[in-house]
Amino acid sequence: MVALLVGLRFRLLRRSLAGPSRHRVAVAAVAIVSFLFTAPVCLVLLVLGGTDLVMARAMTVLIGFSLMLAWIWLPLFLTGTDDALSPGRFALLPLSAFRLLPGLYVAGLIGLGSALSILVALCSVVGWARSVPTFIAGVVGALLGVVTATLIPHLLTTVFAGALGSRRFRDLTGLAVVGFAVGITIVMQVASSAISHTNGPEAVVGALDHAATVLSWTPFGAAWVLPADVAQGDMAAALGHFALAVGTLAALVVGWWAALRRALTTPLDVPDVVGRVTRESAIDRWFSGSTTAVIAGRLLRYFRRDPRRLLSVFSMMLAPVLVGVSVAGIIAAGGRVGGISVLLVAPFLGLLLGPTLAFDISYDDSALWTHLTTSVKGWEDRLGRLVGFSTIALPIVALVLLMGVMSTGSDNLLPFGAATIAVTGASLGVGSHLGSIIQVPVPPPGSNPFGKGSGGGPLSIVVSLLTVVLALLVAAPALVAAALSYGYRWAWYAAVPIALATAAATIVWGVVMGGRRLDRRWPEVLREVTYKR
Amino acid sequence: MPALRVTDLVKTYGDKRAVDGLSLLVPAGSMYGLVGPNGAGKTTTLSMATGLLRPDAGTVEVLGHDVWSDPVAAKALIGVLPDGLHVFDRLSGRELIRYVALLRGLDRRVADTRAEELLSALGLADDAELLVCDYSAGMTKKIGLACALVHAPRLLILDEPFEAVDPVSGDMIRQILNAFVASGGTVLLSSHVMEIVEALCDSLAIVLHGRVLAAGTLDDVRQGDSLTDRFLDVVGARHLESESLAWLHSS
Numbered sequence: 038m039v040a041l042l043v044g045l046r047f048r049l050l051r052r053s054l055a056g057p058s059r060h061r062v063a064v065a066a067v068a069i070v071s072f073l074f075t076a077p078v079c080l081v082l083l084v085l086g087g088t089d090l091v092m093a094r095a096m097t098v099l100i101g102f103s104l105m106l107a108w109i110w111l112p113l114f115l116t117g118t119d120d121a122l123s124p125g126r127f128a129l130l131p132l133s134a135f136r137l138l139p140g141l142y143v144a145g146l147i148g149l150g151s152a153l154s155i156l157v158a159l160c161s162v163v164g165w166a167r168s169v170p171t172f173i174a175g176v177v178g179a180l181l182g183v184v185t186a187t188l189i190p191h192l193l194t195t196v197f198a199g200a201l202g203s204r205r206f207r208d209l210t211g212l213a214v215v216g217f218a219v220g221i222t223i224v225m226q227v228a229s230s231a232i233s234h235t236n237g238p239e240a241v242v243g244a245l246d247h248a249a250t251v252l253s254w255t256p257f258g259a260a261w262v263l264p265a266d267v268a269q270g271d272m273a274a275a276l277g278h279f280a281l282a283v284g285t286l287a288a289l290v291v292g293w294w295a296a297l298r299r300a301l302t303t304p305l306d307v308p309d310v311v312g313r314v315t316r317e318s319a320i321d322r323w324f325s326g327s328t329t330a331v332i333a334g335r336l337l338r339y340f341r342r343d344p345r346r347l348l349s350v351f352s353m354m355l356a357p358v359l360v361g362v363s364v365a366g367i368i369a370a371g372g373r374v375g376g377i378s379v380l381l382v383a384p385f386l387g388l389l390l391g392p393t394l395a396f397d398i399s400y401d402d403s404a405l406w407t408h409l410t411t412s413v414k415g416w417e418d419r420l421g422r423l424v425g426f427s428t429i430a431l432p433i434v435a436l437v438l439l440m441g442v443m444s445t446g447s448d449n450l451l452p453f454g455a456a457t458i459a460v461t462g463a464s465l466g467v468g469s470h471l472g473s474i475i476q477v478p479v480p481p482p483g484s485n486p487f488g489k490g491s492g493g494g495p496l497s498i499v500v501s502l503l504t505v506v507l508a509l510l511v512a513a514p515a516l517v518a519a520a521l522s523y524g525y526r527w528a529w530y531a532a533v534p535i536a537l538a539t540a541a542a543t544i545v546w547g548v549v550m551g552g553r554r555l556d557r558r559w560p561e562v563l564r565e566v567t568y569k570r
Numbered sequence: 571m572p573a574l575r576v577t578d579l580v581k582t583y584g585d586k587r588a589v590d591g592l593s594l595l596v597p598a599g600s601m602y603g604l605v606g607p608n609g610a611g612k613t614t615t616l617s618m619a620t621g622l623l624r625p626d627a628g629t630v631e632v633l634g635h636d637v638w639s640d641p642v643a644a645k646a647l648i649g650v651l652p653d654g655l656h657v658f659d660r661l662s663g664r665e666l667i668r669y670v671a672l673l674r675g676l677d678r679r680v681a682d683t684r685a686e687e688l689l690s691a692l693g694l695a696d697d698a699e700l701l702v703c704d705y706s707a708g709m710t711k712k713i714g715l716a717c718a719l720v721h722a723p724r725l726l727i728l729d730e731p732f733e734a735v736d737p738v739s740g741d742m743i744r745q746i747l748n749a750f751v752a753s754g755g756t757v758l759l760s761s762h763v764m765e766i767v768e769a770l771c772d773s774l775a776i777v778l779h780g781r782v783l784a785a786g787t788l789d790d791v792r793q794g795d796s797l798t799d800r801f802l803d804v805v806g807a808r809h810l811e812s813e814s815l816a817w818l819h820s821s
Contacts, residue, residue, distance in 0.1 A: 313699040314662045321668070331672040335658065342660040342701070404656040406622050407717075411673035412642045482656060482703075560624045567655075 038132075042140035046147050059475070063495035068149055075153045082160040092242060094265035095249040097161055101182050101261030102252045104154060108189040127301060134297040138290075141297075142191065151187050158183045165264035174275065178263035181282045185260060188289045195296040253278060256285040324425075328413055332421025333428065336397070340429055345400055345480060349393045353430060356386045356437045364444045380445055380453050383438035387461030390430050391468030391508055392501035397422050398472050399479045403567040409559050416552030419469045423548065427465065434461055452519040455532035459515030462540020464508040469547030471504055473554040473562070481568035508543075515539045571634055573598040573725045573756035574619065579628035581614050581780075588614045590780035591628075596725075596758050596773075598633070601751050603767035604760040606777035607805055612760040613653055615777070616729050619758075620650045632725055646674075649718035651711070653729035653760075659703035663694050663713050666702055667720055674721040681720070688716040693742060707734035715743060719750075726750065728759040732766050744770060768797040778805050 054061055078100055085093040127137060145151070158179035165175035252258035260282035266275035324334025340346045360382050398405065398418070408418055438457050442450045477497045509516075515536040521528035555562060576594040580587070589611045596602045606612050617623035619630045621637050621644070630637040635644040658666055664685055671681035689695045692712045697705065702713055711734060718726060726747070732740050747757050747770070761767050767774055768788065774797075775785035783804050784791050792800045 314665070314701065316664070316699060325672060325678045328673055328675075331669060335661065335669055338665070339658075339660055401658070402656050403654075404658045406650075406652060406655050407658060407670060407673065409622055410620060410645055410648075410650045411670060412645045413673055482659065560622060563622060 038136055039140040039143050042137075042144040043147065046144040050147065060496055063499040067495040067498055071149060071153060075156060078157060079160040082157065082164045085164040090265065090268055091246050093164070094262065094269075095242070095245040097164070097265065098249040098253050098258050098261050099245070100157065101161070102255070102258045104157060104182070105186050105189065105257035108150070108154070108186045109193070132301070134294055134301055137301075138294060138297060142188070145191060146187060154183050154186055161261070161264075165268070167268060171264045171268045174267040175264035177279070178260045178282070181260035181263075181286060185257070185282070185286050185289060188286070188293060192289055192293045192296065195293055195300055254281070256281065256288075259285065328417040329421040329424065332408075332413070332418060333425035336422055336425030337428060339400075340425075343400065343482070345482075346397075350429060353386065353390075353433050356382050357433060357440060360437055360440045364440065380441040380449055383434055383441055383453065384457045384460045386437055387434050387457050388464050388505055388508060389501075390426070390434075390461060391464030391466075391471075391504040392497075393430075394422060394426050394465055394468035395472035395475075395500055395504055396477050396479060396497065397426065398562070399476050399566045400482070401566060402482050403563065404482070405563050405566055409563060414552060415473070415555030415559075416548050418555055419473065419548045419551045422472075423465055423469055423544065431461070448523075451529065452522045452532060455519040455522070455536040456512075456516055458533070459512040459519070459536035459539045460508060462536075463511040463543045464504060466540075466543030466545070466547030467504050467507045467511065469544070470551040470554070471500060471507075473551035475500055476562060476565040478568075511543050512536075512539055571598065572596055572631075573600070573633060574727075574758060575629075575631040576615070576619060577629045577631075579615060579618055579630065580626045581611075581618060581623065582626055588780055589618070589625075592777070592780055592782055594775055594782065594785070596756060598756050599751065599754060600756055600773050601747065601771045602756070602758045603771035603774035604758065604777060605762060605764065605767055605774055605801060606760075607762065610777045611780035612777055613729055614780070616727055616758075616760060617652065620648060620652070620727050621645055622650075622652065622655075646721070647724045649721065649723035649726045651714045651718045651726075651728040651731055653733065657702060657710070657714060657717070659705075659710075660701055662699050662701055663705070663709075663716075664689060664698040666713060667716050670717040671720045676721060684720050685716075688719060691742075691746065692716055693739065708736050708739050711735050712739055712743070715746070719746075724755060726755065726757045726759075728757065730761060731759055732761060732763065764796075764798040764801055768792075776801060776804050 054064065081096055082100065085096055162172070162175045162179050166172040249258075249262070253262035254277075259278040262278050263275055263282070266272070266278060320334045320337055324330045324337065340350050360379050364379060401408075434457060438454060442453065475496070477500055479497075515532065518528050518532040518535050522532045572595050574594065574596040576592060579589050579592045581589040592611065592615055594604075594615075604612050604615070614623065618625045618628075619637065621641055624638070630644075632644040632647050635647065637644040658669060661669060667685040667688055668681050671684060672678065676684070686695075689698050692715065694709065694712060694716070697709065702710060705713065711731060715728070715731060718728070731743060731747075735743065747759075751757055759771070771788060773785075773787050774791055776783045776791065788797070791797070795803070
């Protein structure tokens with residue numbers, strides 16, 4: 038079974054690499070970038086062998102803990118597990134969860150994330166090879182750590198796959214996103230207050246040591262502290278950490294096994310039950326004047342009813358929650374809110390709208406034929422999607438901007454308002470155009486939104502980065518004017534007009550050029566967005 | 571003028587010729603059947619005839635309008651029900667018909683009235699508020715047919731309209747198609763169920779390997795035989811060897 042599934046995974050991988058050359062370029066680009074991020078981490082772990090014990094211990098625990106966190110949120114927001122090996126696909130075969138589990142796990146190890154994680158773990162083993170006992174503890178800790186980390190996405194996707202068939206999916210996703218936002222914000226608050234309350238390098242080491250001690254007693258930190266415990270001769274702590282790490286691993290395995298058993302007995306594509314809809318809603322009244330309006334109205338409905346699009350709405354709602362929690366945290370801590378960080382959230386969120394808009398046409402899958410057969414013009418498709426999406430997204434951006442301005446002072450309204458307008462408009466325009474050129478593979482309708490389909494992950498990352506970079510370039514003059522408006526009178530007057538002009542021009546460009554592109558190659562786009570089984 | 575004129579249509583996937591110089595003439599006012607075994611190129615042909623798939627060579631004309639050089643005029647005249655393509659199934663049945671009607675440029679009031687009439691004519695009135703993704707396969711076919719009909723086309727192109735449809739709904743669809751043809755419309759439908767084509771169509775073409783093997787009126791094609799026998803004769807039937815799959819015979 039293990040060999041069969043591993044072989045299947047390799048064949049799928051090879052097939053996805055044999056696809057269009059832009060997939061290969063995207064995979065290579067993502068591999069290089071993530072390696073560039075991992076290399077310094079590995080270096081730190083290797084060098085630790087010669088440094089003092091406290092520092093080595095703190096860094097190993099922090100890096101290990103971050104690795105676990107990465108395995109929680111990377112599958113949620115970047116590239117999911119390949120849905121070819123999703124548990125529901127095995128529902129028809131006479132296989133028990135117990136027999137499938139090892140094969141699915143090993144097959145899941147074949148991938149960039151696992152390779153880099155194993156590399157990091159190996160570096161920590163080498164770094165802790167100070168003596169035979171620390172080496173052995175290092176091997177045990179690294180093994181427990183990597184296996185636990187790589188089990189996390191299996192548990193998450195299987196649990197979500199099981200919940201997909203029900204209304205609970207929506208609540209579960211919302212809860213996960215909000216919980217993640219709150220957790221991250223609290224960690225950031227604790228970290229920044231720890232750093233701001235200490236002075237001098239010794240105090241920093243003290244703070245890190247303290248953080249490592251706290252994290253080492255959490256399920257995701259315990260495994261990594263083992264070699265340090267042995268090196269310090271604290272066998273009681275080592276035993277406690279070992280028990281915690283093994284317990285975590287066992288809990289993950291049992292949880293996954295139970296979820297897998299349920300997924301195997303739940304039919305494949307159970308539609309997400311929304312039930313009956315109202316006969317006539319406000320959308321029918323407000324969005325029926327033109328083809329563009331009708332498409333926008335359909336999108337508004339889809340943002341509520343399509344789990345895949347719902348996920349992107351939830352991710353957007355993360356922003357106001359993040360700002361709210363951090364403002365509340367700062368006020369609760371008695372500090373004055375003056376940081377630029379809460380103000381940056383609005384333009385940042387605006388910048389991220391473009392990629393979501395660019396992916397939207399792919400979510401339609403082969404249903405897009407309706408637009409071909411009814412002779413929808415390219416610009417109507419582009420503008421309809423842009424209007425529908427903006428109706429949901431722009432109020433969130435505006436809310437985040439106002440929250441930031443109200444907690445930091447009204448002086449910031451004009452500069453950050455201008456920056457937000459320019460960046461949001463530029464991103465939407467660029468996204469409109471790019472979405473007509475490259476159609477990213479997405480999970481098919483009615484499937485788990487966390488699986489990206491074969492080979493879609495890297496390409497979607499590249500398209501996202503491209504949209505963001507191009508939008509920043511286009512918005513650069515407006516951003517410069519916004520920054521200068523704090524010191525120069527002329528920039529104060531010029532910033533908003535420049536921003537509005539940038540946004541308007543980019544959106545017109547994106548709609549017109551993207552529309553022309555669609556008009557020239559509608560049938561090819563239809564084939565591109567149709568999910569290949 | 572024929573309702574549909576297909577001339578020397580070609581489509582190649584890699585080194586496989588899915589459609590290989592196919593020509594077809596569908597007279598106005600006829601109920602025309604396109605029959606052939608699986609993989610004969612029926613769906614590929616219909617996709618190219620409706621502007622969903624770009625042909626490598628050949629032309630398609632709908633009532634004098636070329637589908638690929640004058641697409642807006644041609645597409646306004648045809649109603650399409652493809653096979654194997656999704657619809658916007660997170661809309662309710664009523665919302666889906668309205669969506670297509672409004673995209674077709676109908677006035678909102680007209681779209682609403684026609685949606686109600688189609689829903690009740692196809693027996694979907696009770697499920698109009700249900701999302702199409704919760705529909706059964708047969709109901710999905712019917713809502714697809716409603717969307718194809720909503721702008722009162724002159725030519726209906728239906729890919730496997732009776733697949734997964736229960737006998738009651740099938741009869742309903744048959745009545746609607748007969749009335750459509752009686753009032754001057756033209757239907758081109760594909761099927762691999764010979765009995766349906768024999769009972770419903772007045773003309774047909776048999777397709778194999780992307781080419782037309784026989785075409786004409788029903789009586790011209792079947793030449794006194796039943797259509798099933800004639801079809802098996804034309805495409806070349808294969809008989810199961812007596813010793814093959816012997817392990818299936820349990821007694």
